[in-house]
Amino acid sequence: MLAALWLLAGGVQAATTELPSQHYPVRHGELTPRERAIAVNAWQYFVANYQPTTGLVNAVNKYPSTTMWDTGSYIGALVAARELKIIDKAEFDQRMIKLLKTLNTLVLFQNEMPNKAYNTITAQKVNYLNKPGDIGFSALDIGRMLLWLKIVKERYPEYGNSIDNIVLGWDFTHTVDDCGTLFGAYVGPDKKPVYVQEGRLGYEEYASAGYQLWGFKTCQGSRPEPYSLANIYCVLVPYDTRDPRLTSQHNYVVTESYLLHGLEMGWDKSDDREDRVNEFSHPWMKNFADRVYQAQENRYLITGVLTARSEHQLDKAPYFVYDTVFSDGFNWNTITDKGKYVPEVSAISLKAALGMWVLWDSAYTDRLLDTIENANEKGLGYYEGIYENGDGPIREFTGNNNGIMLEALLYKQEGRLLKFNTDKPKAHDFAPSLWEKRLVDAFEENNTKRNRPFISSTPGVKNWCEQTGVAQRTEPSCQSCKCAACQNEDAPIKLPPVAMSCLKP
Amino acid sequence: MLKTVSLIRLGLLLLIAVAIALVFSSFQESQGGRYLRSGAWHYPGRMGELTAEERQWAEVAWRYFKNNTQSGTGLINASDNRPVTNLWQIGDSLIALTAARQLALIDEVEFDDRLTRLLATLNQLPLTNLKTPNLLYNTSNATMVNYSNKPAILGWSAQDIARLMTGLRIVALWHPAYSEYLDRVIMRWNFCNVVDDKGQLLRGGMRDGKLMPQPEGRLGYSEYGAAALSLWGFPSARSVTPPYQSVIVDGIAIDVDARDPRTTYTPAVVTNTPYVLGGLEYAWQTPGQDATLLTMQQKRAQNIYRVQEQRWQKEKVLTARDEFNLNAEPWHIYDTIFGNGYAWNTLGDNGNYYPTRALVSTRAVFGLWVLWKSDFTDALMTMTRLTRDNQRGWYEGRFEATGGYNRMITLTTNAMVLEALFYKHNYGPLIRSVPQESYFNTRLSDVFNPPRLCMPQERKPGGQQP
Numbered sequence: 004m005l006a007a008l009w010l011l012a013g014g015v016q017a018a019t020t021e022l023p024s025q026h027y028p029v030r031h032g033e034l035t036p037r038e039r040a041i042a043v044n045a046w047q048y049f050v051a052n053y054q055p056t057t058g059l060v061n062a063v064n065k066y067p068s069t070t071m072w073d074t075g076s077y078i079g080a081l082v083a084a085r086e087l088k089i090i091d092k093a094e095f096d097q098r099m100i101k102l103l104k105t106l107n108t109l110v111l112f113q114n115e116m117p118n119k120a121y122n123t124i125t126a127q128k129v130n131y132l133n134k135p136g137d138i139g140f141s142a143l144d145i146g147r148m149l150l151w152l153k154i155v156k157e158r159y160p161e162y163g164n165s166i167d168n169i170v171l172g173w174d175f176t177h178t179v180d181d182c183g184t185l186f187g188a189y190v191g192p193d194k195k196p197v198y199v200q201e202g203r204l205g206y207e208e209y210a211s212a213g214y215q216l217w218g219f220k221t222c223q224g225s226r227p228e229p230y231s232l233a234n235i236y237c238v239l240v241p242y243d244t245r246d247p248r249l250t251s252q253h254n255y256v257v258t259e260s261y262l263l264h265g266l267e268m269g270w271d272k273s274d275d276r277e278d279r280v281n282e283f284s285h286p287w288m289k290n291f292a293d294r295v296y297q298a299q300e301n302r303y304l305i306t307g308v309l310t311a312r313s314e315h316q317l318d319k320a321p322y323f324v325y326d327t328v329f330s331d332g333f334n335w336n337t338i339t340d341k342g343k344y345v346p347e348v349s350a351i352s353l354k355a356a357l358g359m360w361v362l363w364d365s366a367y368t369d370r371l372l373d374t375i376e377n378a379n380e381k382g383l384g385y386y387e388g389i390y391e392n393g394d395g396p397i398r399e400f401t402g403n404n405n406g407i408m409l410e411a412l413l414y415k416q417e418g419r420l421l422k423f424n425t426d427k428p429k430a431h432d433f434a435p436s437l438w439e440k441r442l443v444d445a446f447e448e449n450n451t452k453r454n455r456p457f458i459s460s461t462p463g464v465k466n467w468c469e470q471t472g473v474a475q476r477t478e479p480s481c482q483s484c485k486c487a488a489c490q491n492e493d494a495p496i497k498l499p500p501v502a503m504s505c506l507k508p
Numbered sequence: 509m510l511k512t513v514s515l516i517r518l519g520l521l522l523l524i525a526v527a528i529a530l531v532f533s534s535f536q537e538s539q540g541g542r543y544l545r546s547g548a549w550h551y552p553g554r555m556g557e558l559t560a561e562e563r564q565w566a567e568v569a570w571r572y573f574k575n576n577t578q579s580g581t582g583l584i585n586a587s588d589n590r591p592v593t594n595l596w597q598i599g600d601s602l603i604a605l606t607a608a609r610q611l612a613l614i615d616e617v618e619f620d621d622r623l624t625r626l627l628a629t630l631n632q633l634p635l636t637n638l639k640t641p642n643l644l645y646n647t648s649n650a651t652m653v654n655y656s657n658k659p660a661i662l663g664w665s666a667q668d669i670a671r672l673m674t675g676l677r678i679v680a681l682w683h684p685a686y687s688e689y690l691d692r693v694i695m696r697w698n699f700c701n702v703v704d705d706k707g708q709l710l711r712g713g714m715r716d717g718k719l720m721p722q723p724e725g726r727l728g729y730s731e732y733g734a735a736a737l738s739l740w741g742f743p744s745a746r747s748v749t750p751p752y753q754s755v756i757v758d759g760i761a762i763d764v765d766a767r768d769p770r771t772t773y774t775p776a777v778v779t780n781t782p783y784v785l786g787g788l789e790y791a792w793q794t795p796g797q798d799a800t801l802l803t804m805q806q807k808r809a810q811n812i813y814r815v816q817e818q819r820w821q822k823e824k825v826l827t828a829r830d831e832f833n834l835n836a837e838p839w840h841i842y843d844t845i846f847g848n849g850y851a852w853n854t855l856g857d858n859g860n861y862y863p864t865r866a867l868v869s870t871r872a873v874f875g876l877w878v879l880w881k882s883d884f885t886d887a888l889m890t891m892t893r894l895t896r897d898n899q900r901g902w903y904e905g906r907f908e909a910t911g912g913y914n915r916m917i918t919l920t921t922n923a924m925v926l927e928a929l930f931y932k933h934n935y936g937p938l939i940r941s942v943p944q945e946s947y948f949n950t951r952l953s954d955v956f957n958p959p960r961l962c963m964p965q966e967r968k969p970g971g972q973q974p
Contacts, residue, residue: 234754333770333849
């Protein structure tokens with residue numbers, strides 16, 4: 004049936020073959036001693052960069068600043084460390100209690116959402132130079148945080164109360180619009196906040212999943228459109244067609260966005276409570292991820308360059324690059340945030356390599372693991388990457404890199420990281436969480452003021468409303484009056500062809 | 509009795525024979541007859557005598573040449589009233605002149621007068637110290653000039669030279685009497701630095717006061733230029749098969765040069781002109797015994813046609829992309845089907861994106877219209893047929909963003925209008941054979957007196973070994 008869909012594309016000669024990566028299983032099972040050692044090494048980063056005053060962890064080694072994205076990665080690392088028994092419950096609890104306190108008391112940007120950056124020692128809002136500053140918020144960073152808060156809430160319901168309070172403190176008015184598009188904020192020249200659509204194919208849908216888990220409708224944000232295909236070593240790789248020449252955002256295709264959705268959401272739809280290995284219910288994430296993976300494996304097979312691309316830090320100027328499979332018109336583009344081409348700093352990203360290793364069991368990812376397994380320093384964690392040109396390691400250490408590596412190893416042991424604490428949310432006696440209780444209360448003013456979503460009623464919620472006499476807040480019946488573009492939300496996705504005819508077995 | 513019957517029979521037979529001969533001779537003169545005799549079924553597009561309206565189109569284009577001919581040199585200004593030209597545009601002029609004669613826009617006397625002036629100039633053209641023609645010449649006195657029309661030596665372009673050599677071939681095919689003088693034009697030039705033994709086209713530029721050759725050409729123009737050189741017997745292999753990759757534009761695979769514009773600072777663009785000219789001149793397959801088979805060229809031309817047609821069908825945007833000149837910053841635009849990473853990119857020479865400058869290019873429309881007979885090219889021509897000044901020639905085109913005219917008037921556009929109409933009148937491509945006997949071949953077969961200019965016969969067969 005899929006083969007029939009592939010024939011849809013106009014003049015591109017669709018190969019009727021599938022990509023090999025579509026048949027590589029994920030790795031699943033107890034960690035071997037070798038894999039456990041990697042987890043222990045990666046955790047060293049979070050030992051070295053922990054800030055006891057706030058419970059936060061530096062995003063980059065020794066630099067006391069972090070973002071919501073990187074704090075999401077830290078939470079991932081913390082969960083993995085506990086589940087892989089690198090730390091015990093006591094240490095986990097001590098870290099988690101402090102962290103959730105800090106997140107609950109963060110001073111927000113414009114009293115809306117968490118600022119783009121915070122000082123990890125003082126928890127003050129800062130700019131990118133780590134000087135006090137109100138600089139805006141990132142809808143993507145917050146999406147990742149929402150996703151991890153949900154995972155913690157479901158895995159460890161004892162933290163549900165603290166976590167719900169964090170999210171109840173946020174104001175989503177300017178973050179999610181009526182059509183489910185995500186917006187970030189920056190401060191304009193007149194010092195007023197400017198809200199702009201944020202997110203491109205891959206990251207946009209990953210972040211949207213975080214919002215969906217809290218009941219938001221992200222219809223536009225979750226759609227793959229607008230996209231086109233790039234022919235990369237015969238693999239047709241989708242990229243966002245919103246034009247980087249006309250907007251300030253690059254349309255990079257990297258491993259990380261697809262990888263994180265795979266690890267955390269299992270490439271499943273956000274409402275999929277089933278958790279089965281090698282079954283993926285998201286209509287296209289797995290398919291697009293396979294293409295991004297296959298382009299990289301093909302590059303190795305065709306050019307001999309080991310490839311695992313992601314955005315990453317550098318240990319020298321320009322300090323940060325989008326090291327991509329495709330961006331701004333070019334395959335294998337490596338660009339600074341200003342768009343300058345810097346091919347000399349392209350690298351094997353360790354988080355990408357280990358993530359690919361766990362999500363695609365193949366000879367190629369075995370080789371990737373052999374390449375990176377000892378690319379660490381004692382007491383500091385894993386290097387950010389290994390330069391493709393042979394210049395050795397990127398001697399920089401980050402929470403995001405080491406956190407995602409820990410996530411990957413936990414995925415091997417447990418499968419999808421999002422585990423619901425009960426499979427019976429529809430049971431009559433299922434107790435709604437604080438979040439649900441607030442959101443269904445028709446007399447809770449902040450529900451409208453902070454643009455909180457309407458959550459679907461369950462027998463448990465209904466039962467609770469009846470018992471406590473709460474008038475239930477219900478969604479207006481006319482769905483499409485909110486957003487005309489979102490009427491066909493459930494229309495089936497037509498997948499484009501995966502390969503050019505040049506890819507012959 | 510018997511005799512009478514047989515006489516009547518004979519008379520009848522004679523009558524039938526006369527009738528057949530009469531029918532046949534009128535058929536010879538008819539469109540169908542020309543269609544058959546010209547072998548037109550081999551070739552795509554629109555063919556046949558020009559209609560009254562098409563004749564007027566040709567007259568407007570020829571008007572440009574009348575207005576811009578410098579009587580002293582016979583050279584034509586490259587744009588209206590601006591007395592500069594390059595070798596590509598001299599090639600355009602030769603083809604336009606041949607077309608004008610074949611379309612009966614000029615008589616034999618005027619043709620001879622114009623060609624003679626031009627040949628006299630070309631056969632005395634001042635050359636660089638490496639015996640290559642300069643990039644630019646002043647049209648009023650034929651001196652070598654720079655971009656501000658001041659005397660200077662800039663270097664040379666093998667692509668431009670190749671276009672001129674195509675023009676010389678076309679004139680010689682239609683007017684063989686002039687072929688000796690046409691051949692002489694290039695026999696003063698040194699080709700050592702124009703194309704190497706492997707068939708790589710070379711351009712020359714000034715570096716530290718010296719002329720330095722370096723590789724020239726990207727997919728499209730590279731094969732077009734190489735094909736022209738191969739018509740004269742020069743090596744062409746490397747430039748006929750440049751490295752390419754496929755990109756996907758609106759679902760259609762389009763081939764683009766694989767050399768990286770970010771590191772080579774040479775734009776990798778896909779436009780109509782080289783593909784259209786390949787179709788008009790040799791139906792994407794060069795003639796001759798050792799024919800250089802441009803196997804991919806036809807498929808590529810078909811795909812760029814198709815993707816433009818599809819943009820019109822699906823997005824309702826009339827599309828015919830080409831490079832063109834502007835009478836304002838940034839002066840010259842590469843308006844592409846694909847360029848430097850982006851579909852439908854519109855690039856200035858500085859590499860910047862000028863989306864509001866996208867143009868329905870007159871030269872592209874005429875090429876597409878004559879090579880593909882379709883609703884799409886009818887629609888293109890409906891909106892292009894009045895894009896002109898009857899006293900001055902055809903405009904460069906009409907802007908996509910506003911529908912307004914780009915009122916620049918150039919030699920290349922007006923020459924391509926004439927060349928396209930010539931294709932129609934000629935029932936197909938203009939070059940279907942190469943002469944076996946010529947002054948060029950005879951002169952160079954004299955092995956005891958080689959000109960030492962890296963002419964084809966002086967080169968080692970199979971190319972130089974490294």
